[in-house]
Each structure stands twice: as structure tokens, then as C-alpha cells.
Amino acid sequence: MRHKRTVPRGGKRIVIVALSVLLVLTGAGITAAWAYERSLNSNLGRTDAFAGLAPSTRPTPTVTGAMNILLLGSDSRDPSSTTNSRTDTIMLLHLDVDHQHAYVISIPRDTWVYVPASADHKNGNTMAKINSAYAWGGAPLTVQTVETFTGVHIDHVVLVDFAGFQQVTDALGGVDMNIDKTIKSIFPPYRTFNKGTQHLTGAEALDYVRQRYQFADGDLTRERHQREFLQALMDKAAGGGTLGNPAKLNSFLQAVTKSVTVDNSFDLVNVALQLRDLRSSNLTFLASPTAGFGQKAGQSVVLADTAKAKALYQAVADDTVTQYLAPAQPTQSSSPSAAAP
Numbered sequence: 001m002r003h004k005r006t007v008p009r010g011g012k013r014i015v016i017v018a019l020s021v022l023l024v025l026t027g028a029g030i031t032a033a034w035a036y037e038r039s040l041n042s043n044l045g046r047t048d049a050f051a052g053l054a055p056s057t058r059p060t061p062t063v064t065g066a067m068n069i070l071l072l073g074s075d076s077r078d079p080s081s082t083t084n085s086r087t088d089t090i091m092l093l094h095l096d097v098d099h100q101h102a103y104v105i106s107i108p109r110d111t112w113v114y115v116p117a118s119a120d121h122k123n124g125n126t127m128a129k130i131n132s133a134y135a136w137g138g139a140p141l142t143v144q145t146v147e148t149f150t151g152v153h154i155d156h157v158v159l160v161d162f163a164g165f166q167q168v169t170d171a172l173g174g175v176d177m178n179i180d181k182t183i184k185s186i187f188p189p190y191r192t193f194n195k196g197t198q199h200l201t202g203a204e205a206l207d208y209v210r211q212r213y214q215f216a217d218g219d220l221t222r223e224r225h226q227r228e229f230l231q232a233l234m235d236k237a238a239g240g241g242t243l244g245n246p247a248k249l250n251s252f253l254q255a256v257t258k259s260v261t262v263d264n265s266f267d268l269v270n271v272a273l274q275l276r277d278l279r280s281s282n283l284t285f286l287a288s289p290t291a292g293f294g295q296k297a298g299q300s301v302v303l304a305d306t307a308k309a310k311a312l313y314q315a316v317a318d319d320t321v322t323q324y325l326a327p328a329q330p331t332q333s334s335s336p337s338a339a340a341p
Helices: 011-028 034-043 131-150 163-169 200-208 220-235 245-255 268-274 306-318 322-327
Strands: 045-047 065-073 089-095 102-106 110-116 126-129 156-160 175-179 194-200 260-263 283-287 292-295 299-304
Touching: 034 245, 034 268, 045 156, 065 131, 065 268, 089 131, 102 220, 102 306, 110 131, 110 299, 126 131, 131 156, 131 306, 163 200, 163 245, 175 200, 175 220, 194 200, 200 220, 220 283, 306 322
Parallel strands: 045 260, 065 156, 102 283
Antiparallel strands: 065 089, 089 102, 110 126, 156 260, 175 194, 292 299
């Protein structure tokens, strides 16, 4: 039986980061160690993320061989208890059909979208913030909401929680990040993050990516910092200091897998094999196109740029993201702050 843990906002983001690194590392660094990967696979929690979703109501996969993974940050590794629990982080990872490039698209948690009716018909069937879907119907309603919003078929779902995030980061010896503005944390112990390149421990990294009130665009800057952290962590994890150190690598992978819950058909070994040729330079980090902020039903929300979002997600569905990005940003394909035009 898994126990619900209350976690600070922002912690889930770092574990999502670590999971993305895990998927690449297991493919690139230890694919041959089949038995070891099977033991990691057994660490993963399981949930029926597609319960009640009729195939006829879902988008049809348009490209055989491509893969779309929905990454969610939840308040608990227990997906059966979602009441009043919202996802602070929603990301869509798209692996192209050649398995040579992957794209991670952040969807702001306050994006104003249509949320279908929940399974119990007590909630939904209304416009709301996208993270309401998890509170109203857990992973299945979140899948349905994201698929409705994007038109992209979701193949797998991965939920992560706060557990072990500091160990994940500290197992790598911390990370170096470029702090773009000197800020003081609004959370105890009220750290000051000075502008410039800084080395962050796990606790410091969590604190930094939680900050949003110091920035004019709030969550959007926080999501950019999240993507920058993902790039920094991946570069650190893929370095020789980790891959060449079995104890360090094991500590990192064990911490991540024990913080993760996946859909019933997710197989770490299979996914790792499909990602075995990826490196951090093959990952592009994007933001779901937005049209600024607004007020809806008395709430401050993020408004989607519907035309640009439609174009981006059509490219995801068609596995043509590389072509979609090429005309507008030919030099930013591996930038951690790259955003859809």
C-alpha cells in the first residue's frame, strides 16, 4: 500500500526532470544490463492511466513508431488518491519515428482549456485550468483533457512525486545553473540566488525552480527555469562522472525509479531501448504557445495561442516537429529555452 505524501510545489518538477534523464541514460548507458534494468522496472509504481477511455473517443496515432509520453507532477505517488490534488507540472514528451530526436513541451498548469466530464459525472464538461483535470479525475481525465486540447494520442503516462528528488540531484553532485536575475526565495530559509552561474544542491535547486512571484510572467518564467534545469541535469548526468561511476549511477537511477508511477503497459527496458541513441543535444525543450494572461471565472489563467498551439501539436501528431521548427528557429533546436514560434 502506498501512502500519500504532501510535497512542496516545485518538487515534482525536479523529479520529472530526473525521469527524462533516466529514460535517456538507461538507453544510452546500460542497455546491455538487462537484468539490472528489469530490477529498476520493478521499482516503478503502476496505475491504470487510461481507465474508461474508449479508443473511439481518442485521437488516432498517425505515425507508427513515434511515441508520446505524458509527464505529470502530482502531490503523491498514490494516483488512486487525487481529490484536491492538482498537477503543478504537465509536459508532453514526443519521440520521433527515427528515435533520433525528442521534444519536451511544457503546458502551463493554469492554461484555460475544456475539461471533459469526469467518470463520476460530478465534475468537468466545462472550461477550467488544465490542472483541474487531475483533481477531478486523476490520470485518465488528464489524458483525455490533454488529448482534447492537443489532438495528440498519448501512448504512456508517467507520474512523479517529491520523494527522493534531493537524492536524485545530490547523487549527481548538484548542478550548475545560470541565474538570470538576483532574487530572494519566498520560502524558508529565504535563500538569495545571485545572478550568474551558480552551483545548486538538491535543496537549492528545488527552492529555485519553485520561485515565480518575483517575475512578471510568473509560471512562464518558472517553467523556463525548469527546462534550463532539465538541460543542466541531463548534461551532468550524461557526463563521464556519472556513467563511469557505477555506484553514483545506481544511486541516481534507484532514486528516480522509486519516485515514479507509470501506466500498466509502460516498460522501462523497452522505452530505454527506443531512446538508446539520444543524448541531451538531441532533446529540444519547448513551451506550449500562449497568448498571455487573462481572467476567467474569477481566476487568473494562461490563455493558449490557439492558432500556434494547433500548428505545433499537429506537427507532433504528424511527427514533423523538426520541419515545423526549422524555418523559424534554425539555430535553437537544442536550446533549453526554445519555445514554439
